[in-house]
Amino acid sequence: MTNAPNFELRQQDAVAFLLGLPDESVDLLVTDPAYESLEKHRAVGTTTRLKQSDGSSNPWFSVFPNARFGELFTEVYRVLKRDTHFYLMCDPETAFIAKPIAEQAGFKFWKPLVWDKGSIGMGYHYRARYEFVLFFEKGKRKLADLGIADVFNIPRIRGGYPAEKPAALSEILIKQSSDEGALVVDPFMGSGSTGVAALGLGRLFLGNDVAGTSLEHARRRLLELGGSEAELLAPAAHVRGQMQLALG
Numbered sequence: 001m002t003n004a005p006n007f008e009l010r011q012q013d014a015v016a017f018l019l020g021l022p023d024e025s026v027d028l029l030v031t032d033p034a035y036e037s038l039e040k041h042r043a044v045g046t047t048t049r050l051k052q053s054d055g056s057s058n059p060w061f062s063v064f065p066n067a068r069f070g071e072l073f074t075e076v077y078r079v080l081k082r083d084t085h086f087y088l089m090c091d092p093e094t095a096f097i098a099k100p101i102a103e104q105a106g107f108k109f110w111k112p113l114v115w116d117k118g119s120i121g122m123g124y125h126y127r128a129r130y131e132f133v134l135f136f137e138k139g140k141r142k143l144a145d146l147g148i149a150d151v152f153n154i155p156r157i158r159g160g161y162p163a164e165k166p167a168a169l170s171e172i173l174i175k176q177s178s179d180e181g182a183l184v185v186d187p188f189m190g191s192g193s194t195g196v197a198a199l200g201l202g203r204l205f206l207g208n209d210v211a212g213t214s215l216e217h218a219r220r221r222l223l224e225l226g227g228s229e230a231e232l233l234a235p236a237a238h239v240r241g242q243m244q245l246a247l248g
Contacts (some may be wrong), residue, residue, distance in 0.1 A: 005230030007195055007205040007222050011215050014064065014187040017208040018075035022236045026079045026206075027182035030173050030194050032089035032165055033064040033072075062210060064188065066097050072187075073098075073105035079185070083139035085177035089115075089165065095132045107136040115169055117156040133173070143176045161191035161217055170197035178203060183232065192218025199227050206232050 010017055014033070064072075076086055086107060088098060099109055113133040120127040133152075152172060157164040174184055174197050184198040189207035195218060198205040205227075207218055219229070 003228055005228045005232065006199055006203075007207070007227045007229055008232040009189070009195075009215055009219055009222075009229065010206075010208045011210065011212060012208055013210055014208065015068065015071050015075055017187050018072070018079055020235050021075075021079045021185075021233060023078055024081045025183070025233055026084070026185045027081060028085060028174065028178040028184045028203075029076055029080060029186070030087045030089075030170055030184060031186045031188045032163070032190060033188045034062060034163070035090050035094040036063055036066050037091055037093045066094070069098055069101045070105070073102045073107070076102075076187075077105045077107060077138060080138050083141045084137075085141055085173075086136040086138065087113075087173045087177075088134040088136070089169075090132055090134065091128065092132055095134055098134060102134070102136055107138060110135040110137060111150060114151045116151055116153045118153060119156065121156060133169075141177065145176060148172065148176060157191075161214075164191040165193045167193040167196040167200070170194040171201060174198055174201050174203060189218055190214055192221045195222050195227075196225065199225055204232055 012020070080086060086102075088102070090098060095112055103109055113135055115131045115133060117129055117131070120129045152169060154166050154168050157166055170193055174194075178184060180202040181204065183204045183206060184194065185206045185208075186194040187208045189195060189209045191214070192207060195205040195207050199222060205222070209215060209218070222229070
């Protein structure tokens with residue numbers, strides 16, 4: 001792994017984080033918000049026991065409310081460059097809510113991709129074995145490989161960070177929708193699996209999470225891969241102005 005800086009991590013509210021990025025500065029955005037329906041899954045069935053993961057001391061994360069999707073997607077659209085892709089990981093219930101809001105923000109919706117985890121997980125009636133990855137486009141960009149199926153058979157992560165996604169899932173999306181050296185952004189990075197995939201594929205990674213435990217966990221993983229952290233993207237002009245005013 002090169003010693004040149006290839007990742008940067010921040011700790012902010014996701015929308016505040018995106019507001020601080022310049023227009024059309026991001027090559028690809030892949031993310032997995034803690035959607036509202038997770039709380040419903042916790043309230044019934046086997047997930048009532050899920051207070052924290054067995055493999056870490058991290059508490060269950062803060063939920064990002066559906067009511068904020070409008071401001072989130074508006075900022076995602078703004079920071080993405082022309083002719084780029086946006087992938088949103090979510091459950092089927094959230095997909096019905098998120099899709100029209102993202103379209104209103106300007107995105108073209110292509111389809112839901114299916115992550116088949118291979119074993120049942122959260123829920124009560126017909127417990128969930130899969131999640132969606134909603135595939136959105138800004139402008140027009142061709143996928144790297146048109147022969148990839150829309151169902152990904154990748155085992156779930158057990159005993160890791162809460163709701164941790166396998167890096168192999170993000171690897172497919174990053175390979176399909178970015179080039180080497182591209183800047184991949186995740187405003188809800190959680191365990192940092194998107195960053196692990198990005199660095200492994202020779203991309204740059206800018207990650208964010210509101211939780212300090214996430215920041216510590218993700219930074220440790222990326223440093224163990226040989227990553228080097230430094231500022232990759234200067235704040236937007238209005239943010240620099242606010243910082244200068246605050247400093248007097």
